Amino acid sequence: MCRLIAITSDTPQSPMTALNALDVMREGHDGSGVGLCLRDLGGPLEEMKDEPILSGIFTESGIRRLDGYMINLGFLTKYKISIKIPKVPPRGVPKRDMYLIRAYEYPEEWADMDQAEKEARLVNIRLALQEMGRENQDMIVFSFWPDTIMIKEIGDPLTVGKYLELGNEKLNARIIMAQGRQNTNYAIDLYACHPFFIQGFSTMTNGENTAFVPIREYLKSRGEPGYTGFYSDSEVFVHILHYTLKHLGLGVDAYKHVITPLQDGDLESHPNGDFLTHLKRTCRKLIIDGPNCVIGLLPDNTMFMTQDRKKLRPGVVGGQSGTWAFSSEVCGLDYVLPGRDKHTDFQPMHLDTAVVRPDRREVHICKQMQRLPRLH
Amino acid sequence: MQANAKITPSTLSLKDLPWQIDWSRDKCTLCGQCTAACPVNAIELGVFRKRIVEVDINAATQPGNIYKVYHGIRQRTDPAYHCVGCGMCAMVCPNDAIMPYHNDEADKLRFHLNRGGQAERRGGRRNAPAGVLDQIKFTRISMLTDPALDAGRHEFEMRALLGRILPPEENMKRVREHGWVPPVREIYPLIIGGMSFGALSPPMWEGLQMGVAYLNEEMGMPVRISTGEGGCPPRLLRSRFLRYVILQIASGYFGWDEIIHAIPEMKVDPCAVEIKYGQGAKPGDGGLLMWHKVNDLISAIRGVPKGVSLPSPPTHQTKYSIEEAVAKMIQSMSMAWGFRVPVYPKISGTSTSLAVLNNLSRNPYAAGLAIDGEDGGTGAAYNVSLDHMGHPVASCLRDCYLNLVKLGQQNEIPLFAGGGIGKNGNLAANAAALIMLGASGVQVGKYVMQAAAGCLGSETRRCNICNIGLCPKGITSQDPRLYRRLDAEDVAQRVVDMYVSFDTELRKIVAPLGRSTTLPIGMSDALGIADKAAADRLQIQYVV
Numbered sequence: 001m002c003r004l005i006a007i008t009s010d011t012p013q014s015p016m017t018a019l020n021a022l023d024v025m026r027e028g029h030d031g032s033g034v035g036l037c038l039r040d041l042g043g044p045l046e047e048m049k050d051e052p053i054l055s056g057i058f059t060e061s062g063i064r065r066l067d068g069y070m071i072n073l074g075f076l077t078k079y080k081i082s083i084k085i086p087k088v089p090p091r092g093v094p095k096r097d098m099y100l101i102r103a104y105e106y107p108e109e110w111a112d113m114d115q116a117e118k119e120a121r122l123v124n125i126r127l128a129l130q131e132m133g134r135e136n137q138d139m140i141v142f143s144f145w146p147d148t149i150m151i152k153e154i155g156d157p158l159t160v161g162k163y164l165e166l167g168n169e170k171l172n173a174r175i176i177m178a179q180g181r182q183n184t185n186y187a188i189d190l191y192a193c194h195p196f197f198i199q200g201f202s203t204m205t206n207g208e209n210t211a212f213v214p215i216r217e218y219l220k221s222r223g224e225p226g227y228t229g230f231y232s233d234s235e236v237f238v239h240i241l242h243y244t245l246k247h248l249g250l251g252v253d254a255y256k257h258v259i260t261p262l263q264d265g266d267l268e269s270h271p272n273g274d275f276l277t278h279l280k281r282t283c284r285k286l287i288i289d290g291p292n293c294v295i296g297l298l299p300d301n302t303m304f305m306t307q308d309r310k311k312l313r314p315g316v317v318g319g320q321s322g323t324w325a326f327s328s329e330v331c332g333l334d335y336v337l338p339g340r341d342k343h344t345d346f347q348p349m350h351l352d353t354a355v356v357r358p359d360r361r362e363v364h365i366c367k368q369m370q371r372l373p374r375l376h
Numbered sequence: 377m378q379a380n381a382k383i384t385p386s387t388l389s390l391k392d393l394p395w396q397i398d399w400s401r402d403k404c405t406l407c408g409q410c411t412a413a414c415p416v417n418a419i420e421l422g423v424f425r426k427r428i429v430e431v432d433i434n435a436a437t438q439p440g441n442i443y444k445v446y447h448g449i450r451q452r453t454d455p456a457y458h459c460v461g462c463g464m465c466a467m468v469c470p471n472d473a474i475m476p477y478h479n480d481e482a483d484k485l486r487f488h489l490n491r492g493g494q495a496e497r498r499g500g501r502r503n504a505p506a507g508v509l510d511q512i513k514f515t516r517i518s519m520l521t522d523p524a525l526d527a528g529r530h531e532f533e534m535r536a537l538l539g540r541i542l543p544p545e546e547n548m549k550r551v552r553e554h555g556w557v558p559p560v561r562e563i564y565p566l567i568i569g570g571m572s573f574g575a576l577s578p579p580m581w582e583g584l585q586m587g588v589a590y591l592n593e594e595m596g597m598p599v600r601i602s603t604g605e606g607g608c609p610p611r612l613l614r615s616r617f618l619r620y621v622i623l624q625i626a627s628g629y630f631g632w633d634e635i636i637h638a639i640p641e642m643k644v645d646p647c648a649v650e651i652k653y654g655q656g657a658k659p660g661d662g663g664l665l666m667w668h669k670v671n672d673l674i675s676a677i678r679g680v681p682k683g684v685s686l687p688s689p690p691t692h693q694t695k696y697s698i699e700e701a702v703a704k705m706i707q708s709m710s711m712a713w714g715f716r717v718p719v720y721p722k723i724s725g726t727s728t729s730l731a732v733l734n735n736l737s738r739n740p741y742a743a744g745l746a747i748d749g750e751d752g753g754t755g756a757a758y759n760v761s762l763d764h765m766g767h768p769v770a771s772c773l774r775d776c777y778l779n780l781v782k783l784g785q786q787n788e789i790p791l792f793a794g795g796g797i798g799k800n801g802n803l804a805a806n807a808a809a810l811i812m813l814g815a816s817g818v819q820v821g822k823y824v825m826q827a828a829a830g831c832l833g834s835e836t837r838r839c840n841i842c843n844i845g846l847c848p849k850g851i852t853s854q855d856p857r858l859y860r861r862l863d864a865e866d867v868a869q870r871v872v873d874m875y876v877s878f879d880t881e882l883r884k885i886v887a888p889l890g891r892s893t894t895l896p897i898g899m900s901d902a903l904g905i906a907d908k909a910a911a912d913r914l915q916i917q918y919v920v
Contacts, residue, residue, distance in 0.1 A: 208518065208890070210518060210890030210891055210899075211891065211894070211896070211899065212901070213898065213899055213900060213901040214786070214896075214897060214898040214899055217781050217898060218784075218786060221781060221782070221783070221784030221785075221786070222784065223784065247544070247545060248544055248545065249548075260893065261893075263533055264533075264535075264562065275551060278547055278548070278551050278557065279544070279548075281537055281541055281547075281560055282541055282542060282543065282544040282547040282548075283544050284537065284541070284787065284894060285786065285787055287893055287894045288893075289890055289891045289892060289893050289894065289896075290890070290893075291890075309531075309892075309893045310525075310530060310531075310892070310893075
């Protein structure tokens with residue numbers, strides 16, 4: 001089972017903190033891979049919050065193809081972070097030519113474009129690059145989005161972190177999501193490594209989603225270009241999150257009602273029972289059967305943790321005003337925030353969603369039996 | 377040598393019959409119960425002549441013969457009275473002196489069952505024991521990341537939705553704007569399929585209804601039963617139990633006067649209305665209730681004369697085409713109940729099912745589609761239809777589901793599959809396989825007859841006389857002398873037993889797959905089959 005750690009902090013943290021926390025929890029993952037999502041960036045990229053950042057792995061020829069493609073679209077490189085890698089990778093880590101983190105300036109004609117159009121185009125460019133990379137095996141693109149860096153690699157998380165020198169201050173971020181372990185349920189694929197990302201939404205999970213195939217079929221048929229990939233049975237969580245918030249216009253409180261709706265008896269006594277019954281029936285295809293602990297991130301940097309209906313996976317939230325960590329094990333939390341008040345640690349149960357808003361002042365617990373906030 | 381009786385083309389010997397009666401003179405007490413119980417009069421009391429050689433102890437006297445008569449049982453060889461192998465004789469015999477045995481070669485009777493130019497008609501099923509459903513295995517067992525669930529301890533919510541499901545965005549919009557949202561019922565995924573009030577005997581019907589009511593009200597299982605064509609007893613129409621009933625209308629419109637007249641007095645809405653366009657056992661044919669079963673009660677409920685055969689035409693006569701029929705019937709039935717009741721068609725599995733489904737996908741009032749495969753049962757049909765017509769349900773359903781997936785409408789029009797589910801006794805496995813191939817639920821008829829009422833019919837052509845009102849168990853007979861053999865309370869008890877045990881088995885299948893909070897509809901990654909062609913066709917794993 002995977003191990004997860006997510007940190008949201010007022011002061012930028014090093015990704016190595018998260019990787020060390022994964023290492024503390026290493027008995028739960030087999031060191032077969034690591035994924036990192038960094039948002040609300042510190043360092044030099046803090047000044048470029050609105051510029052899209054491309055992150056991925058490229059070969060020499062891939063980078064030339066990338067440059068040609070981006071220049072054609074009118075994107076100019078504004079800033080890049082170079083990751084210098086030793087010639088010989090550590091045992092278990094594949095040899096790569098280049099890890100790319102590059103901020104672009106939007107083409108001039110995008111200036112008057114509305115936000116939705118811009119967001120749709122960014123997704124399409126990311127998908128096009130992924131496709132090009134699949135053809136020639138020369139580009140692996142993880143994200144193309146403002147204020148976001150994603151790094152994934154095969155190998156032991158801490159070893160990979162040291163090898164890529166992720167302790168570099170330029171990579172510090174206020175939000176860090178990290179997962180240890182490669183996908184093991186289907187064919188090994190770097191894209192299958194958590195966290196998953198679409199338009200500012202990101203999720204990672206420990207567990208397995210047994211309802212994967214019907215959910216994938218349903219999401220694919222929604223007509224959203226970004227609902228693609230599905231290299232992991234857990235990748236659907238981020239798409240369901242995106243669908244719930246973007247397409248259905250609901251809040252993060254409703255996400256749990258979509259993936260793990262209440263049972264009929266509970267719905268009858270729920271203040272929003274009628275609405276939730278409709279939601280349960282129409283979104284029935286998106287019900288996960290777990291077991292999963294899902295840690296998610298919204299575009300406004302709200303971070304949350306929620307559980308499957310049976311609560312079969314560990315997950316704990318702790319911290320203090322200004323810094324919070326979401327971990328699959330208490331020992332991971334202890335590593336990141338040793339000085340916190342442990343009495344206030346919270347382990348979400350089968351009806352809970354623990355949410356830390358962007359102000360990072362407190363952990364807000366949404367209980368599934370509570371009234372939903374009014375829809376606007 | 378000339379025979380001393382006329383031998384005609386239809387003169388058969390015992391060897392030519394499909395079932396042969398073995399009777400033991402030594403055990404028989406001549407009580408006569410077997411001949412009284414035989415529904416088809418295949419056996420009769422017989423008088424036999426025997427010769428005994430008498431040898432005197434005195435060697436000087438010549439041996440002589442004594443001729444005596446004895447009484448026993450004789451099997452008739454007239455095709456009109458052929459033994460159907462039901463075994464009632466063996467069931468009533470106090471001494472195990474009699475038993476039907478299946479012929480060891482193909483019988484000749486089949487060439488002579490068309491006397492007077494009447495093609496053979498019978499009830500039952502296709503009588504082909506094999507089937508693809510039984511070959512499907514559940515191969516994706518959670519072992520690594522996700523340990524299998526505990527079928528006995530975890531909570532399970534095994535519910536099917538019957539009714540049109542709108543896309544989430546559209547549903548939210550309608551809820552917001554207080555628009556019409558199609559009615560949806562949450563039901564148990566195993567439905568008792570359409571068996572009409574004319575086809576079933578009163579105790580069978582009553583037993584099924586009692587069993588269903590008990591399951592709903594005492595066991596908390598929302599089981600639903602379809603009436604089949606032929607209406608519904610008026611008392612049921614005006615009772616609160618109607619909510620457990622799916623009213624069926626077919627092209628004969630039998631019983632619909634009663635139903636329409638009862639609408640203003642209905643205390644509750646029926647679960648749904650099923651429009652029967654076809655039946656898997658006899659695709660392209662309408663229903664057929666033969667005159668034997670049309671007694672006073674049936675004629676009253678159906679509004680027809682007594683003692684006449686009641687064939688429903690294969691099409692709805694008031695409609696020109698199926699598109700039109702589907703659209704108009706669905707809309708008018710929906711309207712009759714104020715758009716509060718789901719209305720859906722039931723069709724026989726054929727290669728044209730997809731066309732019907734496509735039609736429904738554009739009809740906002742269509743609440744689902746029931747597909748009945750070639751192994752479906754019937755109370756009466758022509759043998760040629762039963763044996764040679766129809767489409768297997770697995771591939772028909774799969775095509776329909778995958779088509780909906782392509783349209784992005786999977787489960788928006790729930791698919792219900794029927795026809796041969798559990799025909800070899802594997803009810804839960806067959807049902808689970810169909811659900812994972814894309815069905816929202818399954819319909820069973822014959823299995824219920826066999827399990828709940830002890831129907832003797834089998835896949836080796838046993839009995840199959842549901843059509844002539846002589847059901848030896850009293851299940852499909854309207855003759856009080858026969859149906860008194862069946863106790864409604866016992867049937868109800870068996871229906872409950874059947875459902876509760878099905879539920880346990882279904883959990884034992886879905887729990888190891890890690891599914892518990894929703895039916896694994898379309899979870900095709902869990903299925904495997906050791907037949908390459910079937911695997912390709914159904915788009916499931918090929919495993920050997």
